[in-house]
Amino acid sequence: xxxxxxxxxxxxxxxxxxxxxxxxxxxxxxxxxxxxxxxxxxxxxxxxxxxxxxxxxxxxxxxxxxxxxxxxxxxxxxxxxxxxxxxxxxxxxxxxxxxxxxxxxxxxxxxxxx
Amino acid sequence: xxxxxxxxxxxxxxxxxxxxxxxxxxxxxxxxxxxxxxxxxxxxxxxxxxxxxxxxxxxxxxxxxxxxxxxxxxxxxxxxxxxxxxxxxxxxxxxxxxxxxxxxxxxxxxxxxx
Numbered sequence: 001x002x003x004x005x006x007x008x009x010x011x012x013x014x015x016x017x018x019x020x021x022x023x024x025x026x027x028x029x030x031x032x033x034x035x036x037x038x039x040x041x042x043x044x045x046x047x048x049x050x051x052x053x054x055x056x057x058x059x060x061x062x063x064x065x066x067x068x069x070x071x072x073x074x075x076x077x078x079x080x081x082x083x084x085x086x087x088x089x090x091x092x093x094x095x096x097x098x099x100x101x102x103x104x105x106x107x108x109x110x111x112x113x114x
Numbered sequence: 115x116x117x118x119x120x121x122x123x124x125x126x127x128x129x130x131x132x133x134x135x136x137x138x139x140x141x142x143x144x145x146x147x148x149x150x151x152x153x154x155x156x157x158x159x160x161x162x163x164x165x166x167x168x169x170x171x172x173x174x175x176x177x178x179x180x181x182x183x184x185x186x187x188x189x190x191x192x193x194x195x196x197x198x199x200x201x202x203x204x205x206x207x208x209x210x211x212x213x214x215x216x217x218x219x220x221x222x223x224x225x226x227x228x
Contacts, residue, residue: 004181006193026195028167031219053142067118079120081140105145105219
């Protein structure tokens with residue numbers, strides 16, 4: 001088993017000047033945890049996953065989150081929950097980097113559409 | 115649908131002088147997210163969940179985490195992943211309160227043992 005501990009997950013972030021960067025932190029049978037890294041202006045356009053819940057947490061920076069028909073500007077420590085099938089997205093509207101922890105349950109590859 | 119946004123989840127913590135306090139933040143078909151709150155000296159003794167992965171994140175304070183045979187003292191921002199079936203526990207060994215975000219996938223009530 002890989003180490004179950006990550007003292008500073010920010011060190012695992014992948015930054016990509018061309019588009020949102022993605023890194024996987026942990027994956028199990030029931031859950032996939034990772035980091036989404038947004039340079040200023042980058043976004044993850046609204047999308048949805050059949051049968052998969054997603055939790056976001058702002059690790060650093062400031063992001064505009066969309067879930068369904070609701071939009072909110074959020075900062076470090078905030079949580080966002082997108083239930084299975086509900087469209088959701090993120091945009092870095094600030095001038096600093098935005099780093100977001102993402103947890104998906106179940107991992108998308110294991111989801112069975114309802 | 116309840117609001118998908120929590121700007122400051124710490125405000126939802128439940129502190130209990132008798133034992134670890136628990137609060138549910140979000141629950142969906144694939145995931146349960148909540149807070150475990152530990153006064154100094156309180157612990158959640160090692161236990162395991164068949165078919166359920168658990169992710170911990172230290173929100174504030176300092177905790178001693180056990181996963182399988184490994185133990186680590188961790189602080190704010192650290193992540194801990196306990197795969198399904200692997201024993202895990204938490205103890206507040208500091209003098210300040212310890213607040214931990216927990217995510218379980220799938221929610222225990224929906225897990226089917228392997």
